[in-house]
Amino acid sequence: QSVLTQAPSVSAAPGQKVTISCSGGSSNIGNNYVSWYQQLPGTVPKLLIYDNKERPSGIPDRFSGSKSGTSATLGITGLQTGDEADYYCGTWDNSLSAIIFGGGTKLTVL
């Protein structure tokens, strides 16, 4: 059971928009930055978003991040079949003094 809660799966049609949520608490998301990672099938996780909403160089602006209170959200617009992957949120937890990840959300582009 992860400290950060993510829906196990989400689906949407190509070209549509999807949001993936990550819910935590005051000891983690509420007081720390959130990062998001994309893991395509059989590959290494890739940094998509850091510091809640910043995109690393090379990440298209179809991907966006936001945070409000103790929840964070990853948004993906203009969905492509190549976006089918597992998406993980991560942050620091002050109580655990540890980095924690959400359980992951599997995105299916129908």
Add this chain to the structure above:
Amino acid sequence: QVQLQESGPGLVKPSETLSLTCTVSGGSISSYYWSWIRQPAGKGLEWIGRIYNSWTTNYNPSLKSRVTMSMHMSTNQFSLTLSSVTAADTAVYFCARAMAGGLRFDYWGQGILVTVSS
């Protein structure tokens, strides 16, 4: 271009110690946070711990009693030991680099599958 490569045995017997090394090329291991993260087959990511400033470590509380990490500046490597392993420790183990702040994993190794079995 920074590259990370995990190395170590792919098979460890129950109750023994798992030892892995991450070799960093294309950049120095100073001034960054270096983590180990694992992923059991079909499951999510679990952070094991990190080392920075050559000796400062943070470990996942659930693994802390069994984990040790160290850095080897002369060889640009850092390592993980996990003692008293069980089948539950079977996973792909990744090493990863994080920027200042430690939450931004920008470079990852390819991962190494470690199976705990007799």
